[in-house]
Amino acid sequence: MRNQGPCAIIFVMLDTHFVRSNLELVKKKVEAKGIPFADDRFVAIDQRRRRLLSDSEELKSRKNKVARETGFLKKSGAPTREMELRSIELSKQIGDLEKELAAVEAEFQDFLLNIPNLFHDSVPVGGDPGANEVLREWGDKPVFAFPPRPHWELGEDAGTLDFGRAAKVSGSRFAVYFDGLARLERVLVQFMLDVHTGEHGYREVLPPFLVNDASLVGTGNLPKFKDDLFKVEGYNLYLVPTAEVPLTNLHRDETLDEARLPLKYAAYTPCFRSEAGSHGKDIRGLVRQHQFNKVELLKFTTPDRSYAELEELTADAEAILKKLALPFRTTVLCSGDLSFSSAKTYDIEVWMPARADYLEISSCSNFESFQARRAHIKFKGRDGRKEFVHTLNGSGLAVGRTVAAIMENYQDAEGRVRVPEALRPYFGGRDRL
């Protein structure tokens, strides 16, 4: 196991050569994501950096030569003072150049780290969620003989959800579950993992729930999205915002064997998010909490297979909703709605009767080599060449939202909730919560 310093080093999100020789394309794609791209600034920093680099390396080369010759002279007993002075002079010049270079390098890294991933050509171009495209819908929306109630009302009335006490114990945006509902959440985790490991071929992982900064840089959460994270005071540790972070970084700084790809992992973790900037949004219920449970699917694959793997991964997530008989639709996100790191994303949205609308319950993305570059994850092909892997992940599923969806879709006129058929074995055959 290689140890890491507190700070991650040389991270490059897009290949600098690629950016350099495809400036127009990069600018176009970045700006289609709604983020300005200062191509002139890139060119300026890039040129300055390379100039300084070759200058200082030239001086180093001379210094190395002088030092070597000094060694030989010393051995033969000849005077070396003149050589030593020359070397000291060179060191001074190198020091000056390197100081300048370090500043430029930092600026360059910062610039690169803040360029989002480029979207795939199959992604619809558009500025807002209105440009997302619905690909398919599944299931029959339940018909009620009464107005369906929101899950938080059902829960609070039944005494199985308690937001008041959660606020006392922790604060806003937390929940306490009791009884059958607590069991439902636990059972769903197990059900999802059982399906993904048993039927879809994922390897089960139980990762740490605290991760260091290098891991977060690897997945693209840092440096740009620091405010979304909970940091542990006094430590270089953060609460995981998703299992994607520990799972992706499982193979940070590694070269994988192509013959063993794709690697498929499934993990349950709680997820912690500050939800900075979401004040007033989804304040009621289980939809937007500081802490929620999620089963995450993650794949490491070769570039040629990554889009086929994305389809499969999305189907794996959908399979859970099908087994639970929850109606859903799947959409492809447009360029403007894509996350920072993603090249293509499918959102799976579950039907929520009380709001009579769909709610995102899974997000399945192909990051291509974006995270692999940041986290240095490569594979070695049969020809012996090393190449960056592609990483993909998706929720399979967000558990709290699944609970909410079950409550609302399976409610009856008395405000009770039926247990979905597929979960009955986990409830000792019981059919009500």
Place this chain on the structure above:
RNA sequence: GGAGGGAUGGCAGAGCGGUCGAAUGCGGCGGUCUUGAAAACCGUUGUCCCUUUACGGGGACCGUGGGUUCGAAUCCUACUCCCUCCGCCA
């Protein structure tokens, strides 16, 4: 928390401050031999960056950062991680 030991190439394991990017073994790759395989033998085998149309040239990297020196894998220092022992603790 206290006391020690350690960190070198895919792995194992050397390395008087100066031709050390690094001996050696294993593994990997190519070849000879063989009907084939094994064995044996021969050769080969790190990553990143800058530059060059190319051949090539140059730089960095021996856990990480800083320092000493004309010159550092080798010396000093701080940090991180790992191992052993003691204490404490789910």
